[in-house]
Amino acid sequence: MSRFSTLTALCLGAAALAATACTNADPGERPPVLDALESSGLTIVEEFDSDDGLRAFAAVAGQQPIAVYVTAGGDAIVGTRVDSRGNERDLMKLQELVAKPMGDRIWSQLEASEWVLDGSPDAPRVVYTFSDPNCPFCNQLWQETRPWVDAGKVQLRHVMVGVIKQDSANKVATILASKDPSARLAENEQRFRQGGVPAAASVPPNIRSVLESNHLLMMELGFRGTPALVFRDEDGTVQRRGGMPQGNDLDVVMGPR
Incomplete structure (x- = not known):
């Protein structure tokens, strides 16, 4: 969801909530309207300096x-507040208080x-990718990232899930239960058009747990x-991409060739 789509959805709910919280708040006290916003799904992180008679809070939706x-x-x-030139006024503050800590937490997970x-x-x-052994776009990603991987510039870390087909979980079991999961994954991608690796007869409980967690x-x-x-961009900021990167975006994800 884009920033402005998020804004639209939140403002609709916030407008109704704010109407019930129009009492003057003492500076330094937590405004009651924040409780109302948190009950609607926002997480308030920290207050930061503002102007124009407003109190500003970094939050997560x-x-x-x-x-x-x-x-x-x-x-x-x-x-989002913008100045007369259309620039976001508090972007760097949100990056400092919310985006970076949130990105570091995601990376640790x-x-x-x-x-x-x-x-x-x-x-x-390092690039993490959620992958399904039956996913054709995952296979496309695997094929198109070989120049970076084979050159030793990038390591892909496949967080395996089983969501595409009925036997996806069983194919993940074949990969994870092998003595060399990396080689088994490569075999699946190399033989993708022929059906990939064979599906295990059953999914062991420990691998089922991994699949659920992933x-x-x-x-x-x-x-x-x-x-x-x-992935982390050139500034170290954690970035996300849903789906196969298109056009030059693959170079953004993978870095210099």
Whole structure:
């Protein structure tokens, strides 16, 4: 969801909530309208310096950093302030207070997840991808990333899920239960047009648990399909892509060739 789509959805709910919270708030006290916004799904992170008689708060809506501005009368305005040139006024503050800590938390969650290495463990750039062994776009991603992976510039870390077909989970079991999951994953991608690796007869409980955890993480990060990629850009900021990157965006994800 874009920033402005998020803003539209939140403002509709916030307008009704703010109407019931139009009492003057003392500076330094937590405005009551924030409780109303939190009950509607926002997470208030921290107050930051503002002007124009507004109190400003960094917040999170789903996985989206967003600002909340509280007026002297106690109303809340949820969204983005822009200056006369159309520039977002509080973008850097939201990045500092919300986006960076949230990105670091996401990265830690992915590091702690069960993933299959694709490439050299010494490759300097790490890209996480939620992958299904039956996903044609995952296979396309695998094919198109070989120049970076084979050159030792990027390591892909496949967080395996089983969501595409009935036997997806069983194919994940074949990959994860093997002595060399990386080689088994490569075999699946190389033989994708021929059906990939054979599906295991059953999914062991430990692998079923991994699949459930990985799928839950994928959903928590706002992804609804595969491939779904998470990487750090040149500034170290955690970025996400849902679906196969298009055009030059693959170079953004993977870095210099």
